[in-house]
Amino acid sequence: MKPAAGAEGFEVREARPADIANGLLETLGHLSDLEGITAAEGRAVLREMKRAGIYRLLVACSKDGSVVGATTLLVERKLIHRGGRVGHVEDVAVRVGFEGKGVGRSLVEAAVEAARDQGCYKCVLDCREGLVGYYGRLGFRRHDVGMRLDL
Numbered sequence: 001m002k003p004a005a006g007a008e009g010f011e012v013r014e015a016r017p018a019d020i021a022n023g024l025l026e027t028l029g030h031l032s033d034l035e036g037i038t039a040a041e042g043r044a045v046l047r048e049m050k051r052a053g054i055y056r057l058l059v060a061c062s063k064d065g066s067v068v069g070a071t072t073l074l075v076e077r078k079l080i081h082r083g084g085r086v087g088h089v090e091d092v093a094v095r096v097g098f099e100g101k102g103v104g105r106s107l108v109e110a111a112v113e114a115a116r117d118q119g120c121y122k123c124v125l126d127c128r129e130g131l132v133g134y135y136g137r138l139g140f141r142r143h144d145v146g147m148r149l150d151l
């Protein structure tokens, strides 16, 4: 994937192992409790994701190279839709202090572009009610209902 120029000079590119300890875990901490994951464990997870071949973990980097935003695109293969592909945009997170600068928008647009490049016929995401307007401005529309079963 070619690095994309984001808003205010942020670069959006695929995550590298060095990003884990350079802002990526901190950024994801804005989204959810990281439950004490270490940098080494984070790098192992990233390696596993790359090996699986269906994940694209994208990061937005500031001028000093540290990570200020992240999202993951998961490309699902289907038998229906003649073997079509669906892009799942997951875990959009912007580092505390960097909100409202277009980082989230750049990441979602890059994930949608990557999904298009991989032949996906649609992109889907789950979000809380308060973000329906945000994703609506990025071209998404309300569709179906998210369901969950905790295991």
Ligand SMILES: CC(C)(COP(=O)(O)OP(=O)(O)OC[C@H]1O[C@@H](n2cnc3c(N)ncnc32)[C@H](O)[C@@H]1OP(=O)(O)O)[C@@H](O)C(=O)NCCC(=O)NCCS
Binding pocket: 030, 031, 091, 092, 093, 094, 095, 098, 099, 100, 101, 102, 103, 104, 105, 106, 126, 127, 128, 130, 131, 132, 133, 134, 135
């Ligand atoms: C929500 C989040 C992804 C937005 O990213 P961001 O980089 O701060 O937002 P952007 O700069 O792309 O967009 C800013 C615009 O969106 C608007 N916006 C922000 N939150 C919004 C919301 N909940 N609903 C509607 N619009 C919203 C802002 O008002 C701003 O509007 P403007 O361009 O007219 O000034 C980010 O703040 C974040 O990581 N929050 C915590 C984690 C989270 O909730 N992730 C979403 C999981 S689905």
